[in-house]
Amino acid sequence: MIEQLHDVIQKIEQEWPAKRLLVLGDVMLDKYIWGDVGRISPEAPVPVVRATHQSQQPGGAANVAMNLAKLGAQVWLIGFTGGDADEKLLEACVKEHGIESAFVPCSGFPTITKTRIVGGRQQMLRLDSENLGQRAQGDHSRLLERALEELPKCDAVVLSDYAKGVLMPELCQAVIHAARQHGIPVLVDPKTADFSRYKGATTVCPNLNELSVATREDARNLEAMLTSGEQMVSAFDLEYLTVTLSEKGIAVLRPGNRFLAPAQARQVFDVSGAGDTVIAVLSLCLASGLAIEPSVQLANIAAGIVVGKVGTVPVEKHELLAALAPDIALHAEDKVLTRDELARRVAVWRANGERVVFTNGCFDLIHVGHITVLEQSRRLGDRLIVAINSDESVSCLKGPNRPVVGENERARVLAALASVDAVTIFGEATPFELIVATRPDVIVKGGDYNEDTVVGAKEVKSWGGKVAIVPTVEGHSTTRLIQRSLAGTSS
Incomplete structure (x- = not known):
């Protein structure tokens, strides 16, 4: 080491x-x-x-x-x-x-x-x-x-x-x-x-x-x-x-x-x-x-x-x-990257002939559904980038009481996962600019998405990449976790 x-x-x-x-x-x-x-x-x-x-x-x-x-x-x-x-x-x-x-x-x-x-x-x-x-x-x-x-x-x-x-x-x-x-x-x-x-x-x-x-x-x-x-x-x-x-x-x-x-x-x-x-x-x-x-x-x-x-x-x-x-891989802080750092890291992966996968989301209160999507995403390539919404972006999407966990803490937790190779934070409404900058081979989304509703899908396919939709784990979501916590229940 x-x-x-x-x-x-x-x-x-x-x-x-x-x-x-x-x-x-x-x-x-x-x-x-x-x-x-x-x-x-x-x-x-x-x-x-x-x-x-x-x-x-x-x-x-x-x-x-x-x-x-x-x-x-x-x-x-x-x-x-x-x-x-x-x-x-x-x-x-x-x-x-x-x-x-x-x-x-x-x-x-x-x-x-x-x-x-x-x-x-x-x-x-x-x-x-x-x-x-x-x-x-x-x-x-x-x-x-x-x-x-x-x-x-x-x-x-x-x-x-x-x-x-x-x-x-x-x-x-x-x-x-x-x-x-x-x-x-x-x-x-x-x-x-x-x-x-x-x-x-x-x-x-x-x-x-x-x-x-x-x-x-x-x-x-x-x-x-x-x-x-x-x-x-x-x-x-x-x-x-x-x-x-x-x-x-x-x-x-x-x-x-x-x-x-x-x-x-x-x-x-x-x-x-x-x-x-x-x-x-x-x-x-x-x-x-x-x-x-x-x-x-x-x-x-x-x-x-x-x-x-x-x-x-x-x-x-x-x-x-x-x-x-x-x-x-054993140092989470070295996987949390700025946009420029991410571009340099992706260039290294490409020079080594590695296949890059990209996914994004809020990832507020990490749960088993998140873990499953990330593990399935990683299997589609050699390196997995996870782009997370900034705190301001999450608030715009989820309401003034969100996120529960701040952006830096969310990034660090995600980076500690073995399936994740890089984490970056974006403040825009969508990760479109990040996708264009990193040119992933695969974009992954979970849940009810289809190719027509995935941001960057057209661009990724234009350079020979593909879009993958991974089914979510039923019964697991951050909203449900918050509701259970407020109700004082565990199920």
Whole structure:
């Protein structure tokens, strides 16, 4: 269960799209050759992959940028390229996803590429194209100049280090110093054993092996390694160290203090890019002012999604919110939504291919008849929206003594029901505007309605939806409950 779940959802849905992040590091192009394996080569004991198609994805620091873009953020990406055909492919890939880039081409250095050959769902081989020599000082100066130009416009900085020659100590320190002056968090994904180049960052995010190398502790001795990690926080002037521990989860280390977020159990197909996903989620959380504890819990969930995919494929915002659905179902307050919040939630459901059902009413004094209609409505789709009349609207419909229960309390009670996925309040005479805004697949009404008398029926049918009339439970109504109460009877 994520701490501060309501705050987390608010930030994902409302704040993340407004955040701008700078990703600086080793950009790469991930190429894939996809095919089928049916036999072993007669020339050597290796499988023969019959290629069916090819694809490419941004990799390395560019994959971090992709993760951020898929999570809804605005992203500026800076790194070295080769001024070659692969650079153009990479530029096209990131531009397609709305990522702004400022690549610095270096003479004699090709754009770094990793070509993976995949048979079925299994990676068979990887071919790397790169030059790990020392680039000219002028190239580093141009890179730093671009980074410092963009940094003040950003809400967080990610230093994505793949040890390919971008994040030299001088550049890291210049960027970290400038970020601290502007109060901008800096997160580092390290690939070098010497963390001193990252001194002053908000956090460094090593995995188990990287921390083992940096602390010179045996990875099998987790306690000693984490203790050494705590000491590094003070030594390198970090706020905390964030360590991914594979199947154990993510640990946040401070001197004398630890927080462990357990991993989310998932079937693993490919761990490529999981670390990029973690740091992307963490950076957006910190850019939004979220505490590190719920941030790592959310990052764990995101990592669990991405390892279930084949290849370096980013997690998308709708997937992350869908993964939070079981937790949301246990928190009624997170299902009571404004009209704008409802529109965003419906967009997530649609992105996940879910069928949306809509019903409405006063729902004053919830009774077994209401429950039955709601349960039957939910069976008609994957998500159920319940729109309730505001107190003023109920009074106009039912008289000055109604409602008995106020709109906020009615909404909260309905949201606590397992069959209900979202509750919203409307003040208009009818829910027509809500129906048009949410475009449900099914509208449900109970009682004596027919299609001709259901508000929005024509519109729903125009976009391929349908209207369902659910019979009410005889003998149960709010009016009857009030009459019994006034009479002092129970039947």
